[in-house]
Amino acid sequence: MTPPLLGVEGDGQGNVSLMTSASTMESIFQKNPGLTERNYMGLSDCSSVDSSVVSGISEVKRNNLNLRATELRLGLPGSQSPERDADVDNASSESLDEKPLFPLLPSKDGICLGSQKTFVSGNKRGFSDTIDEGKWMFSSSGTDSDASKTSVQGKISAVAQPNMTKDATSKMMPQEQSHGTFGTNLNKVNASNPPASKAQVVGWPPVRSFRKNILATNSKANDEVDGKPGPGALFVKVSMDGAPYLRKVDLRSYTAYQQLSSALEKMFSCFTIGQCGSQGAPGRESLSESKLRDLLHGSEYVLTYEDKDGDWMLVGDVPWDMFIGSCKRLKIMKGSDAIGLAPRAMEKSKTRN
Amino acid sequence: MAYSFPEEVLEHVFSFLASQKDRNAVSLVCKTWYEMERWCRKRIFVGNCYAVNPRIMIRRFPEVKSVELKGKPHFADFNLVPEGWGGCVYPWIVEIARGYPWLEEIRLKRMVVTDESLELISKSFKNFKVLILSSCEGFSTDGLAAIAANCRNLRVLDLRECEVEELSGHWLSHFPDSFTSLESLNMACLSYEVSFSALERLVSRSSNLKTLRLNRNVPIEKLSILLQRAPQLVDFGTGAYSSEIRSDTYSSLAEAFSGCKKLKSLSGFWDVVPAYLPAVYSVCSQLTSLNLSYATTQSPDLSKILGQCHNLQRLVVLDYIEDTGLDTVAMSCKDLRELVVFPSDPFVADANVLLTEQGLVSVSEGCSKLQSVLYFCRQMSNSALISISKNRPNLTCFRCCILEPRAPDYLTFEPLDIGFGSIVENCKQLTRLSMSGLLTDRVFEYIGTHAKKLDMLSIAFAGDSDLGLHHVLSGCESLRKLEIRDCPFGDKALLANTSKLETMRSLWMSSCSVSFGACKLLGQKMPRLNVEVIDERENLDSIPEDAHVEKVYIYRTVSGQRPDMPDFVRTMGKDKDEVYNLS
Numbered sequence: 001m002t003p004p005l006l007g008v009e010g011d012g013q014g015n016v017s018l019m020t021s022a023s024t025m026e027s028i029f030q031k032n033p034g035l036t037e038r039n040y041m042g043l044s045d046c047s048s049v050d051s052s053v054v055s056g057i058s059e060v061k062r063n064n065l066n067l068r069a070t071e072l073r074l075g076l077p078g079s080q081s082p083e084r085d086a087d088v089d090n091a092s093s094e095s096l097d098e099k100p101l102f103p104l105l106p107s108k109d110g111i112c113l114g115s116q117k118t119f120v121s122g123n124k125r126g127f128s129d130t131i132d133e134g135k136w137m138f139s140s141s142g143t144d145s146d147a148s149k150t151s152v153q154g155k156i157s158a159v160a161q162p163n164m165t166k167d168a169t170s171k172m173m174p175q176e177q178s179h180g181t182f183g184t185n186l187n188k189v190n191a192s193n194p195p196a197s198k199a200q201v202v203g204w205p206p207v208r209s210f211r212k213n214i215l216a217t218n219s220k221a222n223d224e225v226d227g228k229p230g231p232g233a234l235f236v237k238v239s240m241d242g243a244p245y246l247r248k249v250d251l252r253s254y255t256a257y258q259q260l261s262s263a264l265e266k267m268f269s270c271f272t273i274g275q276c277g278s279q280g281a282p283g284r285e286s287l288s289e290s291k292l293r294d295l296l297h298g299s300e301y302v303l304t305y306e307d308k309d310g311d312w313m314l315v316g317d318v319p320w321d322m323f324i325g326s327c328k329r330l331k332i333m334k335g336s337d338a339i340g341l342a343p344r345a346m347e348k349s350k351t352r353n
Numbered sequence: 354m355a356y357s358f359p360e361e362v363l364e365h366v367f368s369f370l371a372s373q374k375d376r377n378a379v380s381l382v383c384k385t386w387y388e389m390e391r392w393c394r395k396r397i398f399v400g401n402c403y404a405v406n407p408r409i410m411i412r413r414f415p416e417v418k419s420v421e422l423k424g425k426p427h428f429a430d431f432n433l434v435p436e437g438w439g440g441c442v443y444p445w446i447v448e449i450a451r452g453y454p455w456l457e458e459i460r461l462k463r464m465v466v467t468d469e470s471l472e473l474i475s476k477s478f479k480n481f482k483v484l485i486l487s488s489c490e491g492f493s494t495d496g497l498a499a500i501a502a503n504c505r506n507l508r509v510l511d512l513r514e515c516e517v518e519e520l521s522g523h524w525l526s527h528f529p530d531s532f533t534s535l536e537s538l539n540m541a542c543l544s545y546e547v548s549f550s551a552l553e554r555l556v557s558r559s560s561n562l563k564t565l566r567l568n569r570n571v572p573i574e575k576l577s578i579l580l581q582r583a584p585q586l587v588d589f590g591t592g593a594y595s596s597e598i599r600s601d602t603y604s605s606l607a608e609a610f611s612g613c614k615k616l617k618s619l620s621g622f623w624d625v626v627p628a629y630l631p632a633v634y635s636v637c638s639q640l641t642s643l644n645l646s647y648a649t650t651q652s653p654d655l656s657k658i659l660g661q662c663h664n665l666q667r668l669v670v671l672d673y674i675e676d677t678g679l680d681t682v683a684m685s686c687k688d689l690r691e692l693v694v695f696p697s698d699p700f701v702a703d704a705n706v707l708l709t710e711q712g713l714v715s716v717s718e719g720c721s722k723l724q725s726v727l728y729f730c731r732q733m734s735n736s737a738l739i740s741i742s743k744n745r746p747n748l749t750c751f752r753c754c755i756l757e758p759r760a761p762d763y764l765t766f767e768p769l770d771i772g773f774g775s776i777v778e779n780c781k782q783l784t785r786l787s788m789s790g791l792l793t794d795r796v797f798e799y800i801g802t803h804a805k806k807l808d809m810l811s812i813a814f815a816g817d818s819d820l821g822l823h824h825v826l827s828g829c830e831s832l833r834k835l836e837i838r839d840c841p842f843g844d845k846a847l848l849a850n851t852s853k854l855e856t857m858r859s860l861w862m863s864s865c866s867v868s869f870g871a872c873k874l875l876g877q878k879m880p881r882l883n884v885e886v887i888d889e890r891e892n893l894d895s896i897p898e899d900a901h902v903e904k905v906y907i908y909r910t911v912s913g914q915r916p917d918m919p920d921f922v923r924t925m926g927k928d929k930d931e932v933y934n935l936s
Contacts, residue, residue, distance in 0.1 A: 203431030203838070204813070205699045205729065205756050206787075208488075210514050210542070211646070212699075247432065253700055267432075 202266050209235065212250055234324060240268050240332035241301070251324040257316055264303065268332060302338045305330045314338065363389045373398050392416060399423070400858050402464065403883065406912040407445045411452035418457045419483070420449060424464035426861045426906055427811075428836055430488060433863055433904070435889060437919045441465040441491070443473075444917075450477035458483035458509075465489070471496030475503035482534075483509040493518035494545070501527035508561075509537040522547040522570075528555055537564035541590050541621065546570040557582045566590030569623045574602050580609035589613070591621030594648070598628050611635035620644035620669075627654045637661035641688075644669040646695050652707075656681040666722075669693040672708040672729065679712030683719025691725040692716055699729070699756055710737040713753075717744040725750040732763040733790055738772025742779035751776055752787035758814040758839075761791035768792055774799030777807070784831075787811035797821035801828020809834040822846035826853045836861040843901075844871035851879055855909050863887075863904035869925070870898030872905055876926020883910050884925045885918070893923070 234251040247267050254260045303315040307326040315323070315330070367390055370376050380390040396419040399405060410417075424440025426433075442464045449456060456478045466489045474481065481504045494517060500510065501524055522545040528535075535555065540547070549571070556562060562583050571579075571592030580586070596602060606629065610616070616636045625648040640662050645655065652675040659665070659678065665686040670678075672694055682689065694712070698705045710733045717723060723745050733755050742748070762769055769790040777783060777800050784806055788796070792815035800807070801824035808831055816822070822842035825835065827850055835857065843866035847854075854860060854875075869886065876884040887904040890896070914924040 201758070203428065203433045204758060205696065205754055206431045206811075206813075207696065207699055207729070208430050208514065209432065210516075211695060247436070 202263075209248065209250065212253060236305075236327055236329055238264060238267070238330040238332065241334050241337070249330070251327060256320055257323075260315075261303070264330075264332070301332050302335050303330060304333050304338055360389060364393050367393055395419060396458075397421065401908050401910075402440060402442070402445065403912065403915045404858070404908060404910045407448035407452070409911065411448060415452075417453055418455065419460070420445075420453070420456065420458070421460040421462075422464060423462045426836065426859060427463075427834070428838065428861055428863070429463055433838065435887065435919075435921060438887065438922060439465075439915065439917050439919070441467070441917065443467055443470045446470045446473050446477075450474075454478065455480055457481060458485075460485040460487075461489055462487040463489065465491040466496070467491050468493055468496035468499070472499040475499045478504075480506055482506055483511075485509060485511040485513070486515050487513040488515065490516035494520045494522070494524040494543075498524035498527040501525065502529070505529075505532065506534055507532070508534055509564075510535070511537055511539040511564075512542050513539065515542050517543055519543060519545040521545060525555065526551040530554075530558075533558045534561065535559040536561045537588075538562070539564065539566040539590070540568050541566040543568045544570060549575055553578060553582060559583075560585075562586065564588040564618075566620060567592040569593045569621075572596065573606065573629065577602075577605040577609035580606075580613055584612045585615055586613055587615050588618040588642075589616060589621075590619070590644075591623075593624045594622045594629055595624040595626040596629070598626070603629060603632060607632040607635065614639075616640070618642035618644075622648040622650075625650050627651075630654055630658060633658065634661060638663055640665055642667040646671055646693070649673060649697065652678040660685045662686055664688055667691040667693075669695070671695050671697045672706045673697055674712070675707045676709055676712040676715065677707070679708075680715050680719075683715045686720060688722060689716070689720040690722050692720075692723065693727040694729055696729040696756060704731045710734055713737070714740050714744075717741040721745075722747075724748055727752040727754075727787075729754045729756060731756050732760070733769060733772070734762045734764045735767065735769055735772035735775075736764070738769065739775040742775040746779045747782065748776070748780040749782050750785040751780065751783060752785065752811070753789060754787065755790045758789070759791045760789075768795070770796040770799065774803075777804040778802075782806055784808040785810075788815060789813060791815075793817050794821040794824070797824040801825055804829050806831050808832065810836070812837045812840055814839045816840045816842060819843050819846040823849060826850035832856075833858045835859075837863070837865060839864040841866055844868050847871055847875060851875060851882075854882055854907055855879060857909065859906065859908040861904070861906050865901070867902055867905055868899045869896060869902055872902060872925040873898070874926065875907070876924065878926070880927075881909055881911065883908055883914060883927075886923050886925055887921055888923075889921045 235248045236251055238247045238249055249260070249263060249267075251260070254263065304312050305315050305323070305327045306312055306329040308328060312331070315327075317323075318326075363386070367376070367379060370379060373396070376390060376394060380387045391413050393416065394414045395417060397410060397414055397417050398421045399410070400423050402422045402424050422442065422445060424442070425438060428434060429438070429440075440463060442461055449459075450473055454477065457480055459474060459481075460483070464486075466486060471492055474484065476499075484500060484504075484507070489512075492515075497510075497512075497517070500507065522543075525540075525547040528551075532555075536559070538555075545568075547568075547570070552571070556565065556579055563586060565579065565583060565586055566588070567576075567579075567590055569592050573592065573594055573596045576591055580589070610633055613636060616639055619633060619636070619640060619642070622645055625645075627650055630650065637658060638661055641664055643658075643662060643665055644667075645658075646669045649671065651673055655670065655674050655678045659668070659681050662668075663685060665682075666688050668682065668686065668689060668691070670693070674682075674694065679694075682692075692713075694708070708730060710730055713726065713728050713730070714737050717740065724747055726748065727750075730753070733753065738753075761767055762772070769788075770793055773786075773788050773792065773796050777786065781803075783804060786800075786804065786807060786809070788811070792812075794817045797816060797820070800810070804810075807829050810825065810829070810832060812835075819842055821840070822837070823846040825832065826846060832853075833856075837860075840862075842862065847867060848871055872884045872886050875882065885906045885908075886902045887906060888902050890903070914927055918924065
C-alpha cells in the first residue's frame, strides 16, 4: 500500500517519509491551491508535519516552518492558548461534512498538529491566564524559574537527551516562535532551564497505580533498618467541586507541592490552583492573611485537604512531609468556599509554628 | 453434506474446538452447523461488555458454563478513564443468573463489581466453581465473604490486582469447615491481615490446592507452616519476605520449600531481606515462572537465584536486575519465553539503576524462545532494536517503554522509526506492539506495510500527522485494538477508514486532534459503532464542532448506545432514542 502523495507534482521525493526539507513542505503548500492554511495560533506558517529524520540539530530549519509537529503535548490537554478562542470563531467553517470519507490526502490543510486543542474553558480562567501571572504555583521559591517557563499549553520540545526531565515538558517556547523539531531545541531549552524534578503526566509511564503503590512502600522499607514494611502507599482521592469524577493521586510520588500542583493541573483541566501558601518553612514565610485573601479572591479554585483531625485546610501551609503525613483527602474547592478556611488555616499554622 | 452426519457426531467433533475463533468460524458454515454449534458452546468470551447485551448472548448460547467479560479500555489502568465511566457488571450478572443457572465460571477484567454482584453470584449458581477478577474494583471484603460463605463448590478465587475496599480480614473465615474443594486462592492484592489459623485450616483441608498466593500481611515465619500443609502446591506467592534474621526461621523455610516437589511458580517477595532468598534455591531449577517485581533486591542477589533457574519460562522483575542480571538470564534461562522488567523509580529523571537497552539485547541473543517482552528503560537505540528483531524474529509481543516521552535514539538523536520498523518487519508473527520514544509518521508506514498479524497496538506521543494513523488503519489487516494518546492524529484518518473501525474491537484516542464534528459524523455514518466522547469540560454544548475532544472511545456493537453513560460520556451521532436495544 502506497500512501497517496501530497499531490505534489515534480517533487522528486516520491515517498512521503522522505520529505526532509522545510522548503519542500513550503512548496507543497504553495502548489496546492485547494488547501487553505489555517492559522489557529496566530503564527505565521501553518505547515504540515515535518517528518524529517533529524540528522543534526543544525539541519533543521526552525523558523520557516510552523512546526506544529513539535508542539507535542504531554498529558491531558490542560491548558489553552488564549488566542485560540478568537481563532476558533474565525476558523473555516469548512466542515467535515464536505469531505466525508474521502481517501486520505496527506495534505494537511488546516491540520496544524497539536495546536487544535481548543479548550474553551468557558467561564473559568484558563491555565494560561494564571501562568502569565506566575501565581499558580504553591511555592514561591526555588523552582520559580521553571514555573514561569511553564507557560501556556504545556507544549514541549521533543527531547533529545533521555535524561531530560519531565520538566522539559513545561519548558515551552513562547508561542511566537514555536519551533524546533525533535531534539533541536534541546540545547537551547536546556541552557535556559536547568532540569528540575519531573512533573508527572497523567498515566505516564504506563505503570499501574497498584504497582506504584508497592514500589513506594518498598523503597521506604529499604531505608528502614530492620526491613519492616513502610507506612503504606499514599493514594488519596482528589475531588473537584462541580466535577462529576474524582481521581486518585499518590502523594508519595511527589516530593514538593509544585509537583503535586502540576500533576493536578494536568488531571483537572480548566481550573486554577491558587497560591495557597508558602513552603511552610517553620516560623518563616507564613501565609499572611492579606495575601491569602488576595489569593482566594483572585483565583477561582483552591486546593484544600482534609487532615487527620477531619479539618479542611488549605494546601501549602505546612512542610511537605507534614502534609503528606496528615492528608487524607484532597479537594479542589471554589475560592469563595475556601475563604472560611483561611482563619482556621492561620490558626493551625500558628499553633504549629 | 452436513445432513449426512448425525448431530451427535457433529457435536463430538465440535467439542475438540476450544478456541472461540474456531467456533465462530464453524458457526458460519451453514445453518445446521450454526445451530449445532450454538447449542454446544460452553465458554463465551466477550471482549467488550458493551459490544453485545447479555440477552442476545443467552438467547444464542443457552448452555454456557463459563463467561468471560472485559469492561473498561486498557488505558483505564493508567488513570486515563475517569471514575464512573462504566463497566459495571451487575446488569450482566442479573441476566446470567436468570439464563444460566448452572454457570460454573466467571472471569471479569477491568469491570466494576459491586458487593451486590458478588452476593448475587454467590447465590445464583449452585455449581459455581471459578471466580477470577482481574483489575476489578467496586467491591469490598463483604462481597468476598458472601462468595466464601455460599459457593460450596468453589475451586478458584483469584483476585488479580483488584482494588478492594477492605473492611476486615474476616472474609476468609466465612469458608465453612465442610468446604474442601479449593484449588486456587489468590489474595495477593489485599492488605488486611486474615486470621492465620483460619487460613491454615483452609489450606490443610484443601487437598487439591494448587495455587496459593498470599498477601503481604502473612509473615515469613508462617510460610513454612503453610508449605508443609500444602506440599503439592504448584504456584506459591509469599507474603512479606522479611524478618529479623533467625536461623530457625530460615532453616524451616528452606526445608519447607524443598518439600514442594511440584512447585513451578513463585511470586510475592515483598520487602525482601536478601538473606532469606537462598531458602528458595532448592526449587529454582523447577521453576517455570518467577515474579520478583515487588522485591527491591539488587542485581547480585537476583543473579544468584536466576543463575539456577534453568527451566524458567516467565520472568517478571524490577529494573534492579540491571544489565548484568539480564546477562545472567541470557546465559542461564535458555527456556525463557516471557520477560517483564518494571521500573523501580519511574519518576526520577536520572537512571537509578544500570539497566539499559543492552540488557534486552543480551536476553534476545541468549534466549532463543523469547516471545514476549515488556521492558521499561531509559534509553533505546535503533541499532539495539534492529539487533533484537534480528535475534528474535519469533517475537509475538513487544512492548518497549522508554520512560521519557519522545526520547530519540540516544546515540544518534534520530527518531526510533527504523528500530521499531525493524521489529515489525522481522517479527512476522507479532501480535502485540507498544512503542515509545521519538517516532514520526515513518514508523507507522512501516507498521502498515509489515505488521500484518498485529492485533493490538499502543501508541503514545508519536507521529506527525493523520498520515500516521492512516497507515495503521489501512495497512494492519489483523488489527483489533488500537489505543492512542497524545498524538497529532485527527479527523481525516478516522473518516477515511470508517469501515476498518467496524472490524476492530475498539479504538481509543485521547489528547489527539479529533474533533467533535468528526465524531458526530462517524457516529451518524456507522450505526454499528458507538463513538463515545469522554469530555469532562462544562459547557460542552457550546463548544464548536471543530474543537477537539479530550478522549474518544470507538467500539463496534450490536446493542446500540449503552444506557449507563455518565454525564461526561456522550455517544455521538445517534438519536437519543436508540438506546441499548435489548431485543
